[in-house]
Amino acid sequence: MTGPDVFDDTADDHERLETELLAQDRDAARVSTADIDETTAQQIVNDLVDDVVVTAVAEQRVLVHEPSGEAFDSIRQLAVFHRGWTAGLNADEETS
Secondary structure, three states, X not given: OOXXXXXXXXXXXXXXXXXXXXXXXXXXXXXXXXXXXXHHHHHHHHHHHHOOOEEEEOOOOEEEEOOOOXXXXXXXXXXXXXXXXXXXHHHHHHHO
């Protein structure tokens, strides 16, 4: 389409709006891991150790996330990983 009618053509507007709304819904449903500070990470990992989800290996100075078998030398990385891992499990359960 050429000429002044190009600006009046709104045929694809509803598709763009729907795509944007779906993207916003997806973003709102995702678990945020960027907001984990050191104090929060320490609390999460302490709870995971108490629940025997995480094991500390003192000789190697690592924390092992037992369900996944992943080892971490950073408390914050472990806390972020566990949140993402849990969110992934929950997403799998919702699609099943």
